[in-house]
Amino acid sequence: MGGGTIVQQPIDSNDVTSPDTHPPVTRRRLNTFDSLRGNRNHLYLFVGNLCSNAAQWLQFITIGWLALDVTGSALHSIMAVSVRAVPTLVLSPWGGVLADRMDRRLLSVATAILMSFMALVFAILILADQMITVWHVYGYTLLTGIGHSINQPVRQALIANTVPPDKMANALALNAMTVTSMRLLGAILGGVLIETVGFHWNFFFETSLYFGMALLLIPMRTPFQEESTARLASPINNLIEGLQYILKEQSIFRLMLLNFFRTGIFAPLLLLLPAYTVEALDAGAGVGTGMMITMGIGGVTATFAMSSWGFFAKKGLVCLITLLSGSVVITVLGLSQWIWLSVPIMIIMGLSQSHFIVANQTLVQNIVPDTLRGRVSSVWHYEQGLIPLFALLIGLSASVIGISHVMTIYGVMAIIIGIVCLIRFKDIRSLD
Incomplete structure (x- = not known):
């Protein structure tokens, strides 16, 4: 038209899409970190x-062996x-009050430095050969328990203060990964140090780890923390306010109740493993260690999966399902007399416990207002103080009818509780 010249542009072969050409496959990026x-x-x-x-x-592994070395008594080792x-039962709720009244970052730094100092003094006492009675061991464990009862709910609240709400589940899964992975590495490192250089080096390492934590938190900021309103009332009123919130908010109360069941069902297992290994499996410490390792593998696998791909169902339903699956594992262990079954099934226990903890914590932290976060977190962790009591009750029953029978009965009761919760807690099933 109009005598114009048509110029044919060269064709780039890369721009040609044939019918047989498929669009490039988009790989889903892992969201682990x-x-x-x-x-x-x-x-x-x-x-x-x-x-x-x-x-x-590291302390958990070392203290038991140190008490055994000082006294020769397995009872002192467990105690x-x-x-x-013990301090968790008395001080943890007040630690939550402090977390809502004070700067959480500075409170965590202060308790970490205090625990670092206590570990250093304890290491020097052992090195100077002044550790001659088990009461020194009890005293040190009690003092560090005080620091831990304050530090733990504060660190839990800080997670929500450093990430936006849409990253909360990933952050809590990564936090759970630090627990499960350090359980494995702490056991290995603690055992190697005890065998090669002695107890005191474990506490020197503990000193450096707590001090390192304090140094890391000094430059940290908390952009998602809201201004505290707790200081407008007295500490006792703060405590009452936190408890009233938990009792009135049905979803929070039921999540706390489920965590109470989880603590009573799952947590005593590690304390009972030595007796179970000897009595039920007729085996030694190697098999017990193997059960701990396989449980740790399950825990690490679960936290990696959750941080990478999320949950396999709604978080509330995950809590209910994994409470039930862990209860089944307890029952199977009670019925089992075979190493080939008892050791690998602990992987399912690790998977169940880690899924439950992360799902439950994520729901609680997403529901609770930040002004109450410290107090609610402290109640969530309060149940850890009951673990020795649960273990003692099971142990006393085992001394009468045997560990296998106790675990079977305990597991069946737990399954019944799990089924009732799964049916009755419709509101929890729908939470995500």
């Missing part, structure tokens, strides 16, 4: 929690570990 990407504040907290959990598990939970 999503809450850490571009978030320096949460990275500081994550590494700090790694240090804190490593220190706790020295269990006494650490």
Whole structure:
């Protein structure tokens, strides 16, 4: 037209799409460390929690062996570990009050420095050969339990203060990963140090880990923390307000109740493993260690899966299903007399417990207002102080009718509780 010249542009073969050409496959990016990407504040907290959990598990492993070495008594070995939970029963709710009245970051730094100092003094006493009675062991464990009862709910609240709400589940899954992974590494490191250089080096390492946590939290900021209103009332009124909120908010109360059941059903198992291994499986410490390791593998696998791909169902339903699956594992262990069954099934226990904890914590932290977060978190952790009591009740029953029978009965009762909760808690089933 109009005598114009038509210029044919060269064709780039890369621009041609034939009918047989498929669009490029978009690979789904793993979200494992999503809450850490571009978030320096949460990275500081994550590494700090790694240090804190490593220190706790290092102490857990070492204290029992130290008490056994000092006294030659297995009872003192168990009690020295269990006494650490006693301060939680008394002080944990007040730790939550402090977390809502004070700067949470500075409170966590202060308690970490205090625990670092106590570990250093204890290590020096052992090195100077001044550790001559088991009462020193009890005293140290009790003092660190006081620090832990304050520090733990504060660190829990800080997770929500360093990430936006849409990253909460990923952040809590990563936090659970620090616990499960450090349980494995702490056991390995603690055992190697005891065998090679002696008890005191474990506490020197504990000193450095707590101090490292304090250093990491100093530059951290909490952009998602709301201004505290707790200081407008007295501490006792703060405590009452927190308890009233839990009792009035049905979903929070039921989530707390489920966590109470989880603590009573799952948590005593680690304390009972030595007796179960010897009596039910007719085996030694190697098999018991293997059961702990397989449980740890299940826990790490679960936290990796949750942080990477999320949950397999709605979070409330995850809580109910995994409470039931863990109860089934307890029952199977009670019926089992075979190592080939008891060791690998602990993977399911690890999967169940980690899924429950992360799902339950995520729901609680997303529902609770930030002004009450410390107090609610402290009540969530309060049940850990009851673990020795649960273990004692099971142990006393086992001394009468045997560990296998007790675990079977206990497991069946837990299954019944799990089924009732699954049916009755319709509101929890729908939470996500």
